[in-house]
Amino acid sequence: MRLALVACGLLVALLPWVIPPFVTFQLTYxxxxxxxxxxxxxxxxxxxxxxxxxxxxxxxxxxxxxxxLAGAGIGYWVSIPLAALLAGIVGIGLGFVAxxxxxxxxxxxxxxxxxxxxxxxxxxxxxxxxxxxxSLPSPHAPGPLQPFVSSETWFYYLTWALAAVAFALAWFxxxxxxxxxxxxxxxxxIAAVAFGVNPVFYKTLAFGWSAAYAGIAGAIIAIVTAYxxxxxxxxxxxxxxxxxxxxxxxxxxxxxxxxxxxxxxxPLWAQKINPAVESVVYGVALILVVIFAPxxxxxxxxxxxxxxxxxxxxxxxxxxxxxxxxxxxx
Amino acid sequence: xxxxxxxxDLRCTYGELEAVHGIAFSVERGSIVALLGANGAGKSTxxxxxxxxxxxxxxxxFDGKPLTGMATEEIARRGIAFVPEGRGTLYSLxxxxxxxxxxxxxxxxxxxxxxxxxxxxxxxxxxxKEQAAGTLSGGEQQMLAIARALMMDPQLMLLDEPxxxxxxxxxxxxxxxxxxINREDGMTILLAExxxxxxxxxxxxxxxxxxxxxxxxxxxxxLAADDAVRRSYLGY
Numbered sequence: 001m002r003l004a005l006v007a008c009g010l011l012v013a014l015l016p017w018v019i020p021p022f023v024t025f026q027l028t029y030x031x032x033x034x035x036x037x038x039x040x041x042x043x044x045x046x047x048x049x050x051x052x053x054x055x056x057x058x059x060x061x062x063x064x065x066x067x068x069l070a071g072a073g074i075g076y077w078v079s080i081p082l083a084a085l086l087a088g089i090v091g092i093g094l095g096f097v098a099x100x101x102x103x104x105x106x107x108x109x110x111x112x113x114x115x116x117x118x119x120x121x122x123x124x125x126x127x128x129x130x131x132x133x134x135s136l137p138s139p140h141a142p143g144p145l146q147p148f149v150s151s152e153t154w155f156y157y158l159t160w161a162l163a164a165v166a167f168a169l170a171w172f173x174x175x176x177x178x179x180x181x182x183x184x185x186x187x188x189x190i191a192a193v194a195f196g197v198n199p200v201f202y203k204t205l206a207f208g209w210s211a212a213y214a215g216i217a218g219a220i221i222a223i224v225t226a227y228x229x230x231x232x233x234x235x236x237x238x239x240x241x242x243x244x245x246x247x248x249x250x251x252x253x254x255x256x257x258x259x260x261x262x263x264x265x266x267p268l269w270a271q272k273i274n275p276a277v278e279s280v281v282y283g284v285a286l287i288l289v290v291i292f293a294p295x296x297x298x299x300x301x302x303x304x305x306x307x308x309x310x311x312x313x314x315x316x317x318x319x320x321x322x323x324x325x326x327x328x329x330x
Numbered sequence: 331x332x333x334x335x336x337x338x339d340l341r342c343t344y345g346e347l348e349a350v351h352g353i354a355f356s357v358e359r360g361s362i363v364a365l366l367g368a369n370g371a372g373k374s375t376x377x378x379x380x381x382x383x384x385x386x387x388x389x390x391x392f393d394g395k396p397l398t399g400m401a402t403e404e405i406a407r408r409g410i411a412f413v414p415e416g417r418g419t420l421y422s423l424x425x426x427x428x429x430x431x432x433x434x435x436x437x438x439x440x441x442x443x444x445x446x447x448x449x450x451x452x453x454x455x456x457x458x459k460e461q462a463a464g465t466l467s468g469g470e471q472q473m474l475a476i477a478r479a480l481m482m483d484p485q486l487m488l489l490d491e492p493x494x495x496x497x498x499x500x501x502x503x504x505x506x507x508x509x510x511i512n513r514e515d516g517m518t519i520l521l522a523e524x525x526x527x528x529x530x531x532x533x534x535x536x537x538x539x540x541x542x543x544x545x546x547x548x549x550x551x552x553l554a555a556d557d558a559v560r561r562s563y564l565g566y
Contacts (some may be wrong), residue, residue, distance in 0.1 A: 180430060182429065184427075187419070193403065195482060196406040196435040
C-alpha cells in the first residue's frame, strides 16, 4: 500500500517532463475533477445522500476565485481557500434542506440548484461578467522558478498537491469516529441516533465538506483555463461528476481518481469513436459498469486483486507443507 | 413512590394521525416488562416515544425525571438503549465498529471495560470482530444489536420485536439471553413483542395493546392464564 502510494507520487511528479504540455493541462483537470468526485464519495458513498448539483458548487468556487483574482488581484493561495469556504457554506445550507428531503426529492432539489446557477451568473453582469464570463491572469510559476517550469507544469503540481492534501484529510477524518458515524447514519439512522450520533451535525457536515471540495475543483478549473463562464458550470457538468463517481467507484478514494480520468477523457475518447455519439458512449459505459462492476472501476480492480491473491495462495501452501515435512524428516 | 419508568397519558401522532391514544404503564427497576398486541396496536410507537423518535404528548418520567421534550441523543445519554425493529444492523460496518457505535457516548476507558463485559456474554463477537455485520445470520444480528445496546452501559433497554424473523429455537435463545442479562446485570428491560408466548414466559409484567389503547395489564403469569389473552394471542 505504502509502496503503491510512493510509486503513484513519483509517477505524478515525473509525468510532466515526458508528456506534451497539452496532456499536462488535461491531467490538471483530472486532479481537479478527482477532488470534486472525492466530495461525492464522501457525500454519496459515506453519508448516503445524493447530489445532482455539484456543478453549482464548482461554479461558486470558480467564480469566487475568478472575482478575487481578476477583480481584486488576490492571489490563488488565498482565493482557492476562500472558494472552498464559500462553497462549503452554501453546501451546509443545502445540507439543512437535505435533512428534510430524501432520495428522488433530494436529487430533484440539487438538480434545481445546478440548473439555476448558470442563469443567475448570466444575470448579475457587474459581478460575473454575464454571458461573456470573466478572464483571469494565467498562473505563472513564482519568479525564480520561471525559467525552468512552464505555467502548465507549475499549476499541474499545485493542483496535484492540493488533491493530495484533500485526499489525506479525507482519509484521516473518515477512518475514525466521523467516518463511522456517517456510515452508521447511512446504514440505519434510527440505530445510530439511538446511541447518540447527531444526524443534523454529521449530515450537514458531509454536505458542506463535499461542497467545499467541489468549490476547490471549480476554482482550479477557472484558474487553469484563465476563464470562468456560465457554460463551463452547466447542468451537464453536475451529471458528468455523478457519472464519474459511479463509474470510478462510490466507496473508494481510488474511485475518485478513476472518476476524474473518466470525466476528463471519456468525452474525448467518445468523440474519437464518433463525434455524433458522445452521450451514447457515456450511457453505454455507465450501463456496463452498473451491470458488471457495481462497485465501479475501483471495486472491479479490488475484486480482481483479491481473485489473483486467492489464486496465488494455494500455490504457496503446498510448498510450505513440503518444507514442514522436510524439516521434520531432517 | 413513582416507578423507574412511568408513562402517563401518552399520545403519539404521525402527522394528523394519532396512533397511541393516551396510555399509561410503568416499569419497575430491575424487571422485564412486555408490551403485547397485534400489528398496528401501537407497541412500537410507544417504545419509539420513549426513545424520542416520534411526536408525543403526556408524561414519561424516567428515574424521577421527565423525558418528554428531550431529543433522542439526550435520552440515549440518560442511559436508555433502543434496539429498533429489524435490529438496526449497520450492514457495511464490521462487528467491532457496530459495538464501537454502542459506546459512542462513553470515553475510551469505559468503552474498553464495557467491551470486556459484553464479550463475556457473547464470546463469539471477539472472534468475528472484523466480519461485516451484514454477513451475520438473522439471529447473530439480533444478538449483535443487543450487545451493541449493552455497550452503552444502559439503565434501561428497549427492544422492538426482538423475535422478528427468527427461527423458534433462536427466539428461545434470545429471550434466555435477555433474562440472563436481567438477572446478572440487574438490567431493566421493556420489550414490544408479537410473540406473546415467549414474551409472557420471560417477563414479570405485561400490557396488551389494542388499536392504541391498553386493553389489559398485569403480572405475566396471570395474563398467560387469562382465557381471553390465551384465545386472542396465544392461540390455544
